[in-house]
Amino acid sequence: MSGVVIIGGGPGGYEAALVAKQLGAEVTVIDRDGLGGSAVLTDCVPSKTLIATAEVMTDMAAAGELGINFHDAHGDAATTIRVDLGTVNARVKALAAAQSADIEERLTRRGIRIVRGTGRLGDGAGRGGGEVVASLADGGEEAIHADAVLVATGAHPRVLPTAQPDGERILTWEQVYDLTETPTHMIVVGSGVTGAEFASAYLALGIPVTLVSSRDRVLPGEDADAATVLEDVLERRGMRILGQSRMLSVTREGDGEDAVTVTLTDGRTVTGSHCILALGSIPNTAGLGLEEAGVRLDDGGFVRVDRVSRTTAPGVYAAGDCTGGFMLASTAAMAGRIAMRHFLGDAVQPMDLKQIASNVFTSPEIATVGWSEAAVEKGEVVADVVKLDLQGNPRAKMQGIHDGFVKLIARPGSGVVIGGVVVGPRASELIHPISLAVAANLTVDQVANTFTVYPSLSGSVAEAARRLHQV
Structure with missing residues (x-):
């Protein structure tokens, strides 16, 4: 029976584990933060849950056109709809935790071993078999034999020395769910998918939003007609979009409505109560022993893989955000499944990037x-x-x-x-x-x-x- 060790419990990891177990392998998943990874705990599931609330607010704002009006208990017209962000975020985190628990229960029920801690490639890894060393969460280490290894360690938010998050007013997208007070003015730095989604969501929740974009339009990597429609809608709904405006620094002073100052490279400044940094992602590939095992990384630290998720080291596969490309939960899961099917000799269809469907969850x-x-x-x-x-x-x-x-x-x-x-x-x-x-x-x-x-x-x-x- 082949032994498979998976480093990382996100979509690429847990979906690969299920396939490997189904195909008869002995499977161990080394997980640090909780099953589901950032996709479930701090990224996809939480953000789309937040956006689900924002969608309801958008529908309510347009209800008048459909003949629906709101009145208070005295029959007077209600003029304001407010969101309780503390309640919203509590629901977001509860749903994420429940989803993580469901995934863990599913893996455990299938007989997949889960090890709490972090993993790195050890002796013999990258030569068609070897060891993976798990640094256990409760102390100590364990060497686990692996005929094949899948690296699915994900990525984390990119920050800059001049824009350091404090978890209170200056935030990465992983930190926004700890907010209990509603911002009076949210500044979003970065107009890619993550920045556009959060800017759209907070605007729908009734929060004034300024979007700082270094490019000439939002979503520069998406269809131009689509980006134009979105930008027109956001501006019509009241968002301030600063195009061709590169951020120089983000600083905080106090806790007031103008606590955060974003300074642009042309000298202009924007002040608000909170700021989200949406500056891209850094792969979690440092300290894993990858290069020592013969795994090639690109200049950004992402793992190089082929269409069946193989790295340049025999017996070592990789899937998910640590490989760059389409950083989606769906592609991570598919790449993990493909890796295990390839290693264990099942019929496999190589990844075709031209068949990947993606979505930007803006409004x-x-x-x-x-x-x-x-x-x-x-x-x-x-x-x-x-x-x-x-x-x-x-x-x-x-x-x-x-x-x-x-x-x-x-x-x-x-x-x-x-x-x-x-x-x-x-x-x-x-x-x-x-x-x-x-x-x-x-x-x-x-x-x-x-x-x-x-x-x-x-x-x-x-x-x-x-x-x-x-x-």
Whole structure:
């Protein structure tokens, strides 16, 4: 029986453990912070739970258009909706803890051993077998034999010497859930996915937000049309967006409404009660003995892997945020499963980056899959593109949806769907039929000729496909 040791209990680690056990391996997971990792405890699950509350606030703000009005006990019109951030964050942390406990119970029930502590590659590791040394949480060390090792140690928030978080007013995205008071003005530094999501959420919760972006638009890595829609919506709802504004430093003085000062490189300053630093991620790869075992890292410290999650050292695999690329819980889980199937001789399909669906949980949401329109414009792929605004969709009209669109990208001639974008409420759900089309090499005619419910937002996917019909 093969012995597998997994360092890290996040999605890449625990999903790999389940697959390895199913395929007959003896599995040990070395976990430091709690099963589920940062995705469950400090990142994906908490942030999307916070965003779920923000979505309700957004719906309530637009309720008047649908004929819904709020009144107090005396029949007077209620003019203000407030959020209790302490209660919201208590629920966020409780849900995250419960999800972590559920995952641990699932692994334990399957007979997977869980070791509390940190792991590093030891003698013989990287040569097709060897030891993993666990530094135990309650003291001491344990050497565990491993025929294969999966490194799934994740990443942590990047900070700068001139912008140090204090956990109270200057925060990383892992620290925001300890807030018990509602900020009077939140400054978000960084307009990538994390920064945009938090800026959108806190704005929806009724908190004034300033977003500091070093680029000329929010979400510079996403579809340009989608980013434009989001930026227009955020500004219309009252967000202040400072484009092409690079942060120089973040400092704190006191606890008042202007306690935090963000100084920009051009000398301007922005003051607020709180600040979130969304400056990217640093891989958790230091001190693991990776390079000593022959594992190659890139210049940023991320582990280099191939399409079946192998590193450059025999018997050592890696998955998740420590490998960079698409830093998503879904890709981490898939990479972990692929690694174990490959090592244990099961049928395996290598990772195809052009089949990865991702979502930005802003309001509206932005979901993408496959080739982008930017790649088409650069000549990287030849394709036809059609964009269909949701405002013409009957279901969207009924629900009061004014912003968003469906975009399909298909090869000329064959009509095979190779990419798509959805912008709108629950875009994370609506992208799935396009993801299926990309993964299964369906044509636009096959998509168009599949029945959709009337009325439905998914009808716009079929309509976009019809507009790409190959005569």
